[in-house]
Amino acid sequence: MKVCRRVNFNAAHRLFRKDWSDDKNNAVFGKCNNPNYHGHNYVLEVWIDGEIDPETGYVIDLKILKEIILTDIVERFDHRNLNLDCPEFENLIPTAENIILVCWNLLRANLDEKFQLRLKLWETENNIFEYDGK
Amino acid sequence: MKVCRRVNFNAAHRLFRKDWSDDKNNAVFGKCNNPNYHGHNYVLEVWIDGEIDPETGYVIDLKILKEIILTDIVERFDHRNLNLDCPEFENLIPTAENIILVCWNLLRANLDEKFQLRLKLWETENNIFEYDGK
Amino acid sequence: MKVCRRVNFNAAHRLFRKDWSDDKNNAVFGKCNNPNYHGHNYVLEVWIDGEIDPETGYVIDLKILKEIILTDIVERFDHRNLNLDCPEFENLIPTAENIILVCWNLLRANLDEKFQLRLKLWETENNIFEYDGK
Amino acid sequence: MKVCRRVNFNAAHRLFRKDWSDDKNNAVFGKCNNPNYHGHNYVLEVWIDGEIDPETGYVIDLKILKEIILTDIVERFDHRNLNLDCPEFENLIPTAENIILVCWNLLRANLDEKFQLRLKLWETENNIFEYDGK
Amino acid sequence: MKVCRRVNFNAAHRLFRKDWSDDKNNAVFGKCNNPNYHGHNYVLEVWIDGEIDPETGYVIDLKILKEIILTDIVERFDHRNLNLDCPEFENLIPTAENIILVCWNLLRANLDEKFQLRLKLWETENNIFEYDGK
Amino acid sequence: MKVCRRVNFNAAHRLFRKDWSDDKNNAVFGKCNNPNYHGHNYVLEVWIDGEIDPETGYVIDLKILKEIILTDIVERFDHRNLNLDCPEFENLIPTAENIILVCWNLLRANLDEKFQLRLKLWETENNIFEYDGK
Numbered sequence: 001m002k003v004c005r006r007v008n009f010n011a012a013h014r015l016f017r018k019d020w021s022d023d024k025n026n027a028v029f030g031k032c033n034n035p036n037y038h039g040h041n042y043v044l045e046v047w048i049d050g051e052i053d054p055e056t057g058y059v060i061d062l063k064i065l066k067e068i069i070l071t072d073i074v075e076r077f078d079h080r081n082l083n084l085d086c087p088e089f090e091n092l093i094p095t096a097e098n099i100i101l102v103c104w105n106l107l108r109a110n111l112d113e114k115f116q117l118r119l120k121l122w123e124t125e126n127n128i129f130e131y132d133g134k
Numbered sequence: 135m136k137v138c139r140r141v142n143f144n145a146a147h148r149l150f151r152k153d154w155s156d157d158k159n160n161a162v163f164g165k166c167n168n169p170n171y172h173g174h175n176y177v178l179e180v181w182i183d184g185e186i187d188p189e190t191g192y193v194i195d196l197k198i199l200k201e202i203i204l205t206d207i208v209e210r211f212d213h214r215n216l217n218l219d220c221p222e223f224e225n226l227i228p229t230a231e232n233i234i235l236v237c238w239n240l241l242r243a244n245l246d247e248k249f250q251l252r253l254k255l256w257e258t259e260n261n262i263f264e265y266d267g268k
Numbered sequence: 269m270k271v272c273r274r275v276n277f278n279a280a281h282r283l284f285r286k287d288w289s290d291d292k293n294n295a296v297f298g299k300c301n302n303p304n305y306h307g308h309n310y311v312l313e314v315w316i317d318g319e320i321d322p323e324t325g326y327v328i329d330l331k332i333l334k335e336i337i338l339t340d341i342v343e344r345f346d347h348r349n350l351n352l353d354c355p356e357f358e359n360l361i362p363t364a365e366n367i368i369l370v371c372w373n374l375l376r377a378n379l380d381e382k383f384q385l386r387l388k389l390w391e392t393e394n395n396i397f398e399y400d401g402k
Numbered sequence: 403m404k405v406c407r408r409v410n411f412n413a414a415h416r417l418f419r420k421d422w423s424d425d426k427n428n429a430v431f432g433k434c435n436n437p438n439y440h441g442h443n444y445v446l447e448v449w450i451d452g453e454i455d456p457e458t459g460y461v462i463d464l465k466i467l468k469e470i471i472l473t474d475i476v477e478r479f480d481h482r483n484l485n486l487d488c489p490e491f492e493n494l495i496p497t498a499e500n501i502i503l504v505c506w507n508l509l510r511a512n513l514d515e516k517f518q519l520r521l522k523l524w525e526t527e528n529n530i531f532e533y534d535g536k
Numbered sequence: 537m538k539v540c541r542r543v544n545f546n547a548a549h550r551l552f553r554k555d556w557s558d559d560k561n562n563a564v565f566g567k568c569n570n571p572n573y574h575g576h577n578y579v580l581e582v583w584i585d586g587e588i589d590p591e592t593g594y595v596i597d598l599k600i601l602k603e604i605i606l607t608d609i610v611e612r613f614d615h616r617n618l619n620l621d622c623p624e625f626e627n628l629i630p631t632a633e634n635i636i637l638v639c640w641n642l643l644r645a646n647l648d649e650k651f652q653l654r655l656k657l658w659e660t661e662n663n664i665f666e667y668d669g670k
Numbered sequence: 671m672k673v674c675r676r677v678n679f680n681a682a683h684r685l686f687r688k689d690w691s692d693d694k695n696n697a698v699f700g701k702c703n704n705p706n707y708h709g710h711n712y713v714l715e716v717w718i719d720g721e722i723d724p725e726t727g728y729v730i731d732l733k734i735l736k737e738i739i740l741t742d743i744v745e746r747f748d749h750r751n752l753n754l755d756c757p758e759f760e761n762l763i764p765t766a767e768n769i770i771l772v773c774w775n776l777l778r779a780n781l782d783e784k785f786q787l788r789l790k791l792w793e794t795e796n797n798i799f800e801y802d803g804k
Contacts, residue, residue: 001264002265003231038682213300274796396540396542414574414617442576527577665674
């Protein structure tokens with residue numbers, strides 16, 4: 001049985017490598033390499049796979065899951081500049097792939113081992129990402 | 135090949151256990167334990183996994199699948215109080231997890247064995263559930 | 269300049285008149301007359317029409333508007349039975365038309381007179397309502 | 403790690419078999435058998451499963467994936483009559499199942515073997531399809 | 537008080553003028569001039585402006601409005617070729633502007649004079665139209 | 671008759687006044703005052719009110735309107751830092767109210783006088799804005 005809580009966070013980022021020339025950064029990352037940053041409304045679905053607790057009828061209380069996500073993800077990344085404000089991306093390009101990977105590791109560390117974890121992330125309405133740790 | 139029909143039903147419910155005190159019900163189920171009930175617009179996706187019939191190009195005629203879902207699910211639960219009107223929840227807390235489980239069993243019983251069945255249920259735009267029988 | 273904050277609340281209700289027979293209630297209100305109630309996820313957009321404050325660039329701080337809506341509307345109606353728990357509907361059928369009217373009056377009383385107020389309410393994805401006090 | 407690009411195309415089609423009588427076509431395909439065609443706004447999600455390139459933080463540059471999809475799918479099917487304009491459906495009924503199958507084969511031929519490919523197709527907001535080549 | 541019912545219909549169409557050359561039709565209507573037609577999922581919102589009936593709490597029973605729309609609009613245009621199957625467009629280019637105009641006239645003729653009527657039509661998720669008879 | 675084209679742009683911004691202390695900026699703008707910026711996916715609907723051209727059935731060719739919006743709005747603001755990259759906001763706080771005002775003035779200057787112009791802007795799925803020049 002899989003259960004999901006959906007949340008939002010809004011952040012700025014820039015895609016580039018310090019060890020690349022401006023030309024190479026522009027060639028690979030295009031307008032995402034704007035040195036003054038741009039931003040997105042990220043939508044994150046956190047999916048937990050586990051057994052129904054026969055006592056409560058819940059896999060996990062989604063009120064509790066919501067609190068975990070607010071603490072681990074939303075307070076950390078919402079209204080932040082991922083490159084400048086977030087040590088997780090000090091040496092990691094904040095592509096959506098790396099953002100979902102970082103979120104998965106942060107949430108995995110605070111979830112009971114009995115649960116499997118899968119994330120789905122919208123960077124825009126046309127660019128979507130999914131990661132389950134494998 | 136997987137094909138899906140999406141439907142809606144609107145129902146009232148209350149989350150509580152008769153064998154628990156009011157305090158314990160409130161501690162676990164919070165405002166979902168309102169003794170006078172509250173309600174939701176449930177959205178259900180019914181996914182069928184099977185082979186394309188080379189004669190029709192269909193896995194299953196979605197007009198037929200729609201009729202099965204209307205009979206098995208929508209007529210049963212739409213504009214109902216899940217706790218009071220539906221014997222399926224007489225001894226089962228109508229959490230979304232249990233609702234999707236009950237729907238899966240109802241649909242499974244009326245589908246050809248050659249099809250696999252997976253359901254996805256939105257209780258709100260932020261609380262989502264998925265079940266495939268395993 | 270018009271600005272809007274969108275919120276959700278989930279409630280149970282029943283459409284009927286005590287002074288009508290069961291037959292008449294069923295003829296007029298159909299399955300919405302279920303004596304055990306049913307429910308909906310209501311989505312409410314609160315639109316404020318006013319001038320931009322040149323100092324802040326805001327018509328109204330949406331964080332403040334959100335708090336007003338949470339206090340006036342969401343805490344009052346979310347996870348409630350509109351017929352049984354809400355004195356606003358003691359002598360008023362909780363149709364979506366009457367719900368949006370009640371919400372409008374509640375919000376109007378707490379908004380500066382310089383603002384015009386318009387509400388939009390989704391009862392389902394197909395049934396939508398709008399009211400601006402006129 | 404899975405990444406997705408979403409696109410749209412709008413097309414006309416008719417579901418029928420030349421080797422069936424009108425009666426049989428109507429019995430099986432109903433109003434989808436209108437000899438003058440009808441149409442849909444198709445929404446296609448193209449999901450790629452692969453490893454993150456540690457140099458770029460991308461699984462695949464979605465700008466490149468977008469170009470592949472525009473060339474292979476959108477330019478081919480957008481504002482077309484699938485039955486009359488598209489040789490892919492000369493001998494294949496353009497059901498959504500067959501459309502997603504054709505799209506999958508077209509995209510698979512132009513994608514690096516290291517990527518797995520899964521498609522999701524909305525024919526209407528209630529009829530959805532998914533195919534991953536298996 | 538404004539109330540709305542939302543419906544869908546799926547149709548094929550072609551934009552062109554018989555009295556223009558192919559070149560002129562292509563210059564003006566582009567790919568919408570495909571002689572073999574293309575199609576769309578049209579979404580129509582029907583908005584009625586009127587007084588709340590104090591007896592029922594309804595402006596108009598949306599179940600009745602739904603039936604009017606199904607008869608006047610959906611049965612007429614759903615799964616049809618607007619150019620070939622619908623006399624309304626025999627001498628009228630089926631642009632979305634003309635479609636919404638035709639729908640407005642059809643619905644206006646069957647609605648009580650006390651109601652004002654406004655329509656909103658999505659031809660795609662990016663092309664939207666609105667008409668209120670003025 | 672009103673017609674609309676919907677577009678997206680993704681940008682970074684910061685809400686603050688240089689002539690205010692940090693404390694006052696934080697008190698008024700909260701987390702939107704992050705000195706390193708944050709960002710949003712902005713969705714803009716551009717509504718044109720005019721007469722149907724009887725020759726084409728169009729109020730305005732939406733392909734042409736799309737080009738105007740791409741040139742005037744999307745190329746100017748997409749993947750930009752509104753505070754640092756856009757002279758329009760050099761002395762104007764980039765609140766959504768001011769963004770929609772700037773967009774309206776930019777589009778108004780390039781539209782035929784016979785058209786009325788109204789804009790609708792989503793900054794997030796819960797914060798929405800509308801402006802028609804009055």
